[in-house]
Amino acid sequence: MAQLSKESEKNLLMRVPAFVRFFAAGILTFGLLTSEPAAAARDQNFDAWLQDLKQEALRGGISQATIDLALAEVTPIARVIELDQKQPEFTQTFWNYLDKRVTPARVERARKLLATHRDLLQRVQARYGVQPRFLVSFWGLESNFGDYTGGFSVIGALATLAYDERRGDFFRAQLMDALRIIDQGHISAQAMQGSWAGAMGQVQFIPSTFMGHAVDFDGDGRRDLWASLPDIFGSAANYLSAIGWRGDETWGREVRLPKGFDLELADLTLRKPIAAWQALGIRRVDGEDLPRADMQAAIILPAGYKGPAFMVYGNFRSILNWNRSILYAVAVGHLADRIAGLPSLSTARPESERPLSRADVEVMQTLLASRGLDPGTPDGVVGARTRAALKTYQRQVGMAPDGYPSFEVLDALRQSAGNASRGD
Numbered sequence: 001m002a003q004l005s006k007e008s009e010k011n012l013l014m015r016v017p018a019f020v021r022f023f024a025a026g027i028l029t030f031g032l033l034t035s036e037p038a039a040a041a042r043d044q045n046f047d048a049w050l051q052d053l054k055q056e057a058l059r060g061g062i063s064q065a066t067i068d069l070a071l072a073e074v075t076p077i078a079r080v081i082e083l084d085q086k087q088p089e090f091t092q093t094f095w096n097y098l099d100k101r102v103t104p105a106r107v108e109r110a111r112k113l114l115a116t117h118r119d120l121l122q123r124v125q126a127r128y129g130v131q132p133r134f135l136v137s138f139w140g141l142e143s144n145f146g147d148y149t150g151g152f153s154v155i156g157a158l159a160t161l162a163y164d165e166r167r168g169d170f171f172r173a174q175l176m177d178a179l180r181i182i183d184q185g186h187i188s189a190q191a192m193q194g195s196w197a198g199a200m201g202q203v204q205f206i207p208s209t210f211m212g213h214a215v216d217f218d219g220d221g222r223r224d225l226w227a228s229l230p231d232i233f234g235s236a237a238n239y240l241s242a243i244g245w246r247g248d249e250t251w252g253r254e255v256r257l258p259k260g261f262d263l264e265l266a267d268l269t270l271r272k273p274i275a276a277w278q279a280l281g282i283r284r285v286d287g288e289d290l291p292r293a294d295m296q297a298a299i300i301l302p303a304g305y306k307g308p309a310f311m312v313y314g315n316f317r318s319i320l321n322w323n324r325s326i327l328y329a330v331a332v333g334h335l336a337d338r339i340a341g342l343p344s345l346s347t348a349r350p351e352s353e354r355p356l357s358r359a360d361v362e363v364m365q366t367l368l369a370s371r372g373l374d375p376g377t378p379d380g381v382v383g384a385r386t387r388a389a390l391k392t393y394q395r396q397v398g399m400a401p402d403g404y405p406s407f408e409v410l411d412a413l414r415q416s417a418g419n420a421s422r423g424d
Contacts, residue, residue, distance in 0.1 A: 046075070046076060046163060049163055050071065050074065050159070053071070053159075053162070053172070053175070054067050054071060056176070057176060057179055060176060060180075061180075062176075062179050062180060062183045063183055066179060066182050066183040066189075067179065069189055070155050070179055070182055070189035071155065071159070071179075074155060074156055074159045075156070076159070076160045076163060077152070077153075077156050077157060077160045077196075079196070080152065080156075080157045080160040080161060080196045081160060081161075081164065083196045083197075084161060084164070084196070084197070087358055087380065088358065089357055089358060090355040090356070090357050090358070091355050091356050091357070091358065091361060091380075091382065091405070092327065092355065093303070093353045093355050094302050094303035094307055094308075094327060094330075095303065095307075095349050095350070095353055096353060096355065097327045097331065098327070098330065098331055098334065098345075101141055101331045101335070102331055102334050102335045102338060106140055106144075106335070107335065107338040107339060109140075109145065110136050110137065110140050110145070110335065110338075110339045111339055113136060113139075113145060114132055114133060114136045114339060117132075117136075117229060117233075118132065120229060120230060120233060121135060121136070121233060124217065124230075124233045124234050124237045125237070125247065127234070127237070128234070128237035128238055128240070128241045128247075129237075129241055129245065129246075129247030129248075130236070130237040130240050130241060130245055130247060131247060131336075133336045133337075133339040133340050134240075134251075134315075134332070134336045135233050135236055135237060136336075136339060137332050137333075137335040137336040137339060138203060138236055138240075138322070138332060139202060139203060139232070139233075139236070140335060141328070141331060141332055141335065142202065142203050142204040143201075143202045143203070143204060145202075146202040146232075149193065149194065149200070149201060149202055149204070149226065150193055150194040150195035150196070150199065150200070150204075151193060152193065152194060152195060152196050153189075153190075153192070153193065154178050154192045154193065154194040154198050154200055154207075155175070155178055155179070155182075155189055155192060157194070157195070157196050157197065157198050158171050158174050158175040158178055158198045158207070159175055161197070161198070162174075162175050171198070173208065174198050174206055174207045174208060175198075175207075177207035177208050177210070177211045178192065178198065178207040180207075180211060181207060181210055181211065181223075185221075185222060186214075186222045186223045186224065187222075187224065187226065191226070193226075200225060200226070201224075201225025201226050201232065202225060202226065202232045203225060203232055203235065203236045205225060205235065205239075209239060210223070210225065210235075212239075212242075213235060213238050213239035213242055214231070214235040214238075215231065215234045215235050215238050216231060217230035217231050217233070217234030217235070218230035218231055223235065239322070240318055240322070243318050243321040243322070244314060244317070244318045244321070245315055245318045246313075246314055246315055249295065249313055249314060249315055250313065250315065250333075250337075251312065251313060251315045251316045251319065251329075251332070251333035251336065252297070252310050252311055252312035252313055252315075252316050252333055253284065253285075253310065253311055254285050254308050254309065254310055254345055254346060254347065255277075255282050255283065255284060255285060255290070255299070255309050255310065255311045256282065256283045256284065256285050256287065256309070257281075257282060257299075257309050258280070258281030258282065258283075261280070261281065261282075263301070263305055263400055263401050263402050264391075264395075264401060265280070265299060266299045266300060266301045266305075266309070266402065267298065267299070267300075268298050268300055268312070268326075269298070270298055270299075271296040271297060271298050272296065272297065272298075273294070273295070273296060273297075274290050274291060274292075274293055274294075274295055274296075274297050274311075275290075275292075277290060277297060277299070277311060278290045282299070282311065285346040285347075286346075290311070295313050295314070296313070296314065297311045297312060297313050298311070298312055299311055299312075300312055300326065301402050301403075301404065302326050302327060302330055303404065304400075304402045304404030304406060305400045305402040305404070306350070307347060307404075308345050308346075308347035309347075310330065312329075312333075315333075316329055316333065319332050319333065354407060356405055356406075356407065356410070357380075358380030358381075359380065360407075360410060361380045361381070361382055361386075361405060362378045362379065362380045363410065363413075363414075364386075364390075364405060364409070364410050364413060365377075365378035365379070365380075365386055365389075366378045367410075367413040367414065367416075367417055368386070368389045368390065368393060368413065369389075370417065371393065371413075371416070373389040373392055373393060374388075374389055375389040375390075382405050386405070387403035387404075387405075388403065390403045390404070390405060390409060391403040393409070393413070394409065397412060397416070399412065
């Protein structure tokens with residue numbers, strides 16, 4: 001394992017809870033604490049917490065046998081906290097994100113798997129109304145078609161995160177659901193492997209999603225999201241149906257914006273009938289008219305006004321309910337299109353992309369706040385509030401108001417701050 005820089009060590013130690021603050025001779029390790037009194041205090045605190053958890057599980061109807069077996073050797077996993085606290089150094093650009101997830105190899109494999117499992121996928125579609133190409137797309141993006149489902153004990157990972165005070169209540173509830181899944185006989189505690197955050201199986205359901213939406217599609221009495229493709233596809237389709245998926249609609253499409261298009265209209269929260277967008281001059285990328293369909297749509301610019309524009313429909317919002325990343329939602333839709341034989345995006349990729357670092361984004365957010373705008377807490381993460389603040393700033397200074405965080409905007413903010421400090 002690569003060692004962290006001294007600054008990274010300091011930042012990590014400031015953020016993590018006491019039971020994983022491991023220093024030995026100034027070097028961050030991931031073993032046991034070398035201080036026996038500190039280790040004993042940590043063990044006592046965790047043991048007391050675990051006993052309380054066991055009592056809550058018993059009161060919640062989980063059998064003593066399951067509690068004893070599943071929680072017998074549970075201890076905090078330092079690597080889970082490291083991954084939970086770890087923040088990527090750079091933000092992901094649109095093209096970088098898409099190119100890593102919608103590769104020619106993945107498209108080709110997805111097409112073959114769709115053909116192989118066509119009968120099963122069509123039976124799932126008949127029951128839940130979700131098109132096979134989208135189910136295969138989710139499957140590909142969540143676990144690379146089952147290749148990577150996670151190597152952590154779900155019980156151990158969730159216990160670690162539940163013991164952490166930052167989001168303890170959420171993960172404690174997930175841990176209780178994981179114990180219920182075991183207690184109901186769907187999988188053993190040992191076989192319940194998943195991600196460091198407790199996402200499980202080939203479509204990476206968290207335990208509460210499993211409890212609410214996993215189905216026994218193959219009829220064997222178990223809901224198996226690790227090995228049963230009928231249960232995997234059926235559960236994904238059942239969940240999508242529950243969150244509003246429309247089987248007679250697609251997710252969206254790349255479109256061409258007219259010259260002089262008002263970028264204020266490019267907003268996921270602003271929906272218009274397709275006919276209204278047609279009247280505003282928006283066309284398919286080949287210049288043809290938009291579909292004549294009675295559907296509400298929004299325009300989004302995930303790479304800014306210089307990148308591709310998309311018209312997105314209700315199913316796009318359902319994908320966002322699955323995963324709230326706009327980039328993820330576009331990747332799911334685009335991979336599904338490629339599986340169906342549609343071409344790659346028509347907008348040309350930039351010759352080079354220079355991603356903002358998290359430190360750059362924090363500076364951007366701080367400078368926006370200094371102007372009286374509200375980007376949220378400066379945390380290096382570009383969310384809806386940061387994009388809204390960016391749009392307002394861009395509008396104030398005469399830039400294209402696309403809400404896209406770029407070095408162009410950051411440089412303008414820095415220059416404005418410098419002018420203000422000099423009284424210009």
